[in-house]
Each structure stands twice: as structure tokens, then as C-alpha cells.
Amino acid sequence: MIWTIARKEFFEKMLDFRVIVSFVIAIVLTATATYVAADSYRVKKAEYDQLLRNNQDELKEAKVYSQFKPVVCYPPSPLSIFSQGIDVPTPITVPIALDEVPQYRPTAAGANPIMSIFEKLDIAIVIRVLFSLLVILLTFDAFSGEKESGTLRQTLSNPVTRVALFAGKLAGTILVLAAVVALTFLTTLLVLRLSSEVSFGMSDMVRITGVALATMIYLAFFALLGMLISLLFQHSSTSLVVLLFSWFFLAVFQPNLNTYVVSEAGGTGWIQTAQAGMASADCGVYDELEKYEKDHGDPRSDRSKPMYFGGPGASKSQYYGTFSLYPEVTDADFGVLQYLIGQIQIYRKFGDCAERSFNAYRTYYRSHLERQLRFKRALDLFSPAALYSRSAAVLSMTDADNLESFLDAARQYRTAYVGFLDRKGLFSSNAQLYFSRLSRDQIDKTATDERMARYRQDPESVPYLSKAPPLDLSDAPVFAWRQTDPGDDVREGARTLFPLYALIMALCALTVWRLRSYDPR
């Protein structure tokens, strides 16, 4: 009997004009959203590939250790088409350097920071807002409509229990939803296949299936809400109005409100405290460098030679004016080199300093962001739409935890990188002058192919090279970040939805309870 009701419900809905109109609009919007989101992904992916290529090219050209400056990039997720997740413009460039422990820096993300004033469209938003509305339009008159047309009495005059009637109606509606969701996801995949070079592997398909299931659960919540409200009011028009306002609150208003409250609550005082705390972690290496310069007398003070602009070895940026002027280094300029070698030994202290300031950042700044995140997640427990969004983000690898796991991997890589430089003795002996603060121009001038060849024949003829082994990266550490296993993410995505299961159960119980005492006349 349940099956009969479900089948009737299914076909009746599928043939309903408003359902057909809604379907068509939903599919068109999904296809548009997919096309637009895929395009935005393509742009980001191109930027990411370019960054990787540039870095590889630079590493390939490296002749000395100071040119071994790896950069790792947080890639855009191809599944960001389904959910954009947190507001982090990808790709994010993370330089691996002695003097900084990797952390998220807004300055290193995305091509155009100003574009962050625009929101980004993804399938999850279309589902969150539009599909939930569709479901409400499907179910607002589930019982009251039948009562008004008199069919409810007829149905109940058959030997069918009210619980069975509810189960049948629910099953029918869920079948309709399953059809819509399946069609939507197939459309998305088809548009992707036709429009861009995004291709999905097996694990991605598992994740996409996960998103589809989460979608079903989210939509089932609205279906049940619609049924319950249609039992609570006499007229279907009243239940519609009540449902529309509930929808507006749940799907449009609440998720935003939560973020807003979390971001603005707690005032701005903490930023000051955090800045003060982070400033206290300054460990004075610059003072030490300055003292060294004073004590030893800078051999570069003879400015009659041509000068080059060049920043510290750790940074590619160059400054005009007050910083970093270096003379051309020739084989004869041994005084300058000795000076630089002394400098590099102090320079090593930037490594410990970086760790200290990262700890301060974590204690004073990040801890607050994490508290905000926990607060947000606690508030979201009461918001079906926010739960759904988060679940979709987890499955699409675009949530905060995913970025954090990447940054963790980058931090480990930095530790290995510093260990590698130490292992090569780059800071401990005066031989390692090539890890000194030389500008690129200087390095190119000093480590020319001709000199390298000369070095191979007679090491003593080239004083720097005889004291510093040429670059050997064969045992250099390699960055490895493996994204979470899809199985883990599916479990995490399902766990995120727990409060929603509870809500669904509660709605089922309430609907059955209300239906038992419902007057079908």
C-alpha cells in the first residue's frame, strides 16, 4: 500500500505543471552555475600551474644554495564547482624560507584581492537556496491540498493506516527529489565534460556522490517541514505563507546571520592584544646584524664601484633606496665575502626567530580565529543550511580543515628544508658563502658556466667555489601533501549532518503525531 501511494505521489508531482516549470528553471540555473564556476576554476587552475612552472624553472636554473627557494602552492579544488567553501582565494603561494614558518597570508592568495567583494556561485548555493524553495513548493499542500480537494477522505476510507499514508507520501516526494538531484548532478557533470578540461577521478566521483547524498538529506528536511506545516494549518495558502517565511529564514537569512554574529561579536579589542602579543616575540636579529655591521666596518662603504639592488637572500622583493646595495663581487673581493660570511651566521638565527613568532601568532592571533570557528560551528548546529554547506565543503575539499592540513604539510616541509640546509653546513662554516645575501645578478656573475668549468679543472683557481661545494639537490626534501582520503571526508561530511538527522527524526515524529489526530474533512 505504501508503494502504491508513493507511486501515485511520484507521478502526480512529476506531471504537475509547477514542478515541471521549477525543474526546468532549476536545471538551467544549475547548468549556468556549473559553467560559470567551472570557468572560474579554470582561471585559478591556470594560475596555479603557472606558479608551479615558474618555481620549477627557477629551481632548475639554481646554481647555488641561495637560489634554492622552493615555493609550495595550495591548489584550487576541482570540486570547488560544487562548493567554494571558505573565503580563501586560491591558489595560495607559500614560500618555504628560513625566516618564516608557513601560515595563511591574505596577501599571497588569488590574483585580484578586490574581487573578493563579489560572492562566488557554486552548486551548493543553488541547492541551498533554490532547491529548498522548490521542495517547499512541492510539499506545502501535501495534506491540506488533498483535504481541500476531498481526496484525503477517500484515501483514508481505504484500509490504509495514517502512518502508511505519511510513509507513502514521504517516499513519493523523496523519489521526486532523487530524480531532480540525479538529473542536476548529471547535468553538472555533462556541462563540465562539454565546457572545460575539468576531469574527475574515481575518488572525486565518491566525493560528488557524497555531496549528492548530503543534498538529499538537506532537501528531505524541507520536504518534512512542508508536510508538517501543511498539517498545522487549515488552508494550504496559509501553510504556504508560513513555509515561505520559514524558508527565507532558514535558507537565506540564518547561515549569513551566524557568520555575521560570529565575526562581529567580541569586538575588536582582541586584535590589539594579538598585535601586542605578536610584537613581543621579536627576537632582535636585526639589531644583531646592525651591531655586526658597526663592529666590522662595512667593506661595501666604498661606493665608487657599480652597485646592484638586491634584497636579502630569503626574499625576492627588491627595494629602492635605503636597503641592500651590494657591489659586484669578483674573485678578488675577498674582504666583502668574509664580511658576508659573518653575516650569514647571524642570519641563521632568523630560523629560530621565525618559530618564535609563529608560536606567538598561534597563541595570540590564530587561537582567536579558531575560537570564532568553534563558535560558528556551534551556532551552525541549529542551521540546516549551514550544516549542509559545511558538509558540501568538507566533501569538496574546500573547508578550513583542508587548508590547515596543507599548511601543516608546508610547515613540516620547511622544517625538512632548514634541516637540509643545516646538513649541508650552509650556516656553520665560512665556506658556504653562496647562501649569503647575494643578489641574483651577483650570483649569475660569479657562478658562470665558465667559472664552474674552471672550478672542475682546478678548484683552487676559483676561490669561492673551492670553499663551497657546488649545488647538490639530489637529497633535498620534496614537498608532499596528500589530500584527505575520500572515505574520511565522506565520514566527516556525514558526521557534520548529525543534527540534521535528529531534526529529520523529530519532524517525522511530529508529523506522524499530528497526522493521527488530523481531521481529514
Added chain:
Amino acid sequence: MLATLIISEIKRNLLSQRSVVGLIFVIVVYAGSGVIFTGKYLNEKAKDVKNAATLKDNLDEGAKSLDHLYDQWFSCTKYQEISGYLASGNETALPKALVVRASAPQGAATFGGMIISPGSSNYMIERYADYDLAFVIGVVLSFLAIVFSYDAVSRDREEGSLKLQLSNSLPRIQLLFGKFCAILILLGVIIAVGSVLNLIIFQILLGASIPAAYPFETLLSGVLAIVYLAVFIWLGLWCSVSVQKSSTALAIALLAWTALVILSPFIGGMLAQRFTRVASREEANQVFQKSISAEPYPVEMGKLYNGKGDEEDWKVAAAFDERMNDRFEQVVVHRFNELTGQAEQAQAINFFSPYGAFRQTMEQIAGTGLAYHRKFFLAARRYRGDIAAFVQSQDRRDPESRHHVVSDARIRAMSQKPVDPEIVPRFEPPARRVAVSDLLTTLPALGYLVLLNCVVSGLTFVRFARMDVR
């Protein structure tokens, strides 16, 4: 006859359940957005006070010597104002402060401080839409406009009262217009009540800090809101006369609303990224590097370092300095124009959706958003020039100075005397207040919305004139 019709429609609307639910909802949303804004306003004001204190410290520190002042960093800050409630213009996503320094335009890493400093938002949390008046009117009230209008005609037909009404000598056009006016008046009253409510909330929570122009801005935004909401009323009416059943009309009207209001703001940004390409950070950095290394460091400056330079060398150094600064300035401004240009293009695309046009115009009235940010950026660049000019002029007055004011602190030979902090130019962010020229900028949106009104209402009238009322 029209007046009677409107009054009876208003009465009927007011007594329906939906208007009761809707009115309560809107009042809650209005009051909620006012209270939320107050919290945000106080937060931002606290930042403003802190920034002003930092700026004063910078000034006092710099004023110890003219030489110092030339190298001092100044943080130019935007100030939060009450008018931000009308439309916050996503200012949380744009930098609140830009850092400038007189002796050299800022370096490549931040391109004139354009990049958002950490602390402005939590990257671990998704973004949120701002709860400002533009959201309340643009999203909530337009939704209400649809809910009020989707069955204005079809319900009458279903109940049979439409036939009766038309059997009086009432032209169809008047009937439709009466229904339209009734809903518009209802929404207008909601806006008026909500605005007054928020004025009271601000008055109570923020005291006397409401600027005199704010009620006027509210009024102006009210006019804009009415024209904007009329589009949605006509949309609802059009669905109502085009489709047999009210429920189908509602489905179509709501889906159209979702597309126009909820989903369309997403499109502009993505299309702009599709059609205009901006240089990536990497490429921009390369341009910058190329620009500063375009010219070798003059040997004459080397002589100056060694203290052996003469007047001719100083001339060369000063000319080199000026060229370098110009080049920097060009790179920074070019990058700003490039990035902002893409965002402006996105806004131009979004302008085609009524919500986009409405929101952008509200931002113009409130003096927030991208347009204001552009003014602010240019003002900060100008301020850099002002400080530099001030330093030059003060230096000329010092008889002991050698008057060699160049960027490089190591060869600079200029006045070391302290200056009175009171006479150092202060940065004033450009005014957000509405000027007459700002009012003109609302005209395109008004014109566009009026045009939309004409089109949709025209369609509705034609459809209604041919409608079978049985």
C-alpha cells in the same frame, strides 16, 4: 473609483495572514539589522579611534626631525559612518587603511597597501552578505512584494470576484493599477516605519552622533527603494495574470525572484574574471622589478656615498630620484587601476540585474563600496605628495640645511630640525556625504529601474487586457 479600489485592496491585504506574518517578519528584520549595524558601527568606531591614535603617534614621532618625517609611514584610514547602514559596500573585504610614506612610494609587495591586512576577517569562516538596508529592501522586501502580488489577480478570478468587479464600469487598466498601488503603498509604509524605527534605535544606542544628512539620505534611498520594489510587484502581477493557477504563478514568480535577487549578484564577478585578465601577482611583481631596474644606479650617486660628490652629482641624483619615484607611482597606480577595473567591470555586469543596480546606487548614496574606495586610494596617494611637498618647503626654510632631499637616506643631506606636529598636513579621507554630483550618479539606476517598470507593467497590462476572466 481608483481611490476606493486602492483602499479596499489595502484593507484586504492588511487583514490577510500573509501580511500579518510578513509585517512581523519585516519589523524584526529591520530592527535586527539596525541593532546588528549598531554593534558593527561601534566595533569600527573603536578601530577608527585606535587608527587615529596610531596616526598621531606617527606624526609625533616623525615631527622630531624633518628628516624622520620624510621617511615616516603614515596610515591613512577610512572612517565608519552611520550612512554605512544604507549599504555597507562590502567594506570589510576592502582595506580600511592604506600606508604611505613620503620618501618613496610603497613597494611592490603590497602595491600601495591595497591588499587586505590580516585581522580584517577570519579566513576560516565563509563570507557573509552584509545586513544593511540594501539587503533588507533588496532581498527581504522584494520577496514580500512577490508574496503580496503573485495572486492579486488570479485569486480574485479563482474566487469569482474578478468577474463581479469588472462587471462594474471599471476599466481593466484601473483595476490592475489599483492593485499595484495598494501593494506599493503597503510596502512604502513598511519602509517608512522601518526607517523611523531604525532612526530611533540609532538615536538610543548611538546618541547624538547621527549626522544631519542621514535622514535625507534615508529619504533618497526610500525613493529608490519604491521604484525598485515596483519592479517586483509588476513581476508578481504579471505572473498572476499570465498563469491559470495561483500556485503556479507563485512558483514562477519566486523562481524569477531567486534568479534576479539571490543568484544574479554572483554572475558579474565570474564573468568579469572570464573576460578580463589581470596580471597575476607574480607577473605584476616582474613588471615592478623590470620597472625599477630599467635604469642603472648612476655612478654619480656612488660618489655622493663616498662624500666626494659635487653640485652636478647632486643634480643627477635628484633627477634619478624623481624618475624612480614617478616609475614607482606609475606601477602602483597602474596595478590599482587594473585590479579595480576588473571589479568595476563585474559591477557593470551586475547592474543589469535590478538588485545589482539598486545595491550599487545605495552604495553611492551611502558613500561606500568600490567607487568610494577608488576616491580613498587616490586621496592617500595625493597625501603622500602633500607630505613630500611639505617636507621640501620646510627644508627650504632651514638656513642650515644643505637642501638635498632625496629618497636614499644614506646620501640625503637635509634639515634635521624638529617640526611642529600641528602644521604637518593631516590625511582627511574624502567625504562620504551626498553632494549634488552624487545625486546625479543615482540617475542611471533610477532610469533603468523605471524602464524595467515600464516593460514589465506594459507586458502585464497587455496580458491582462486579453485575459479571460471567467
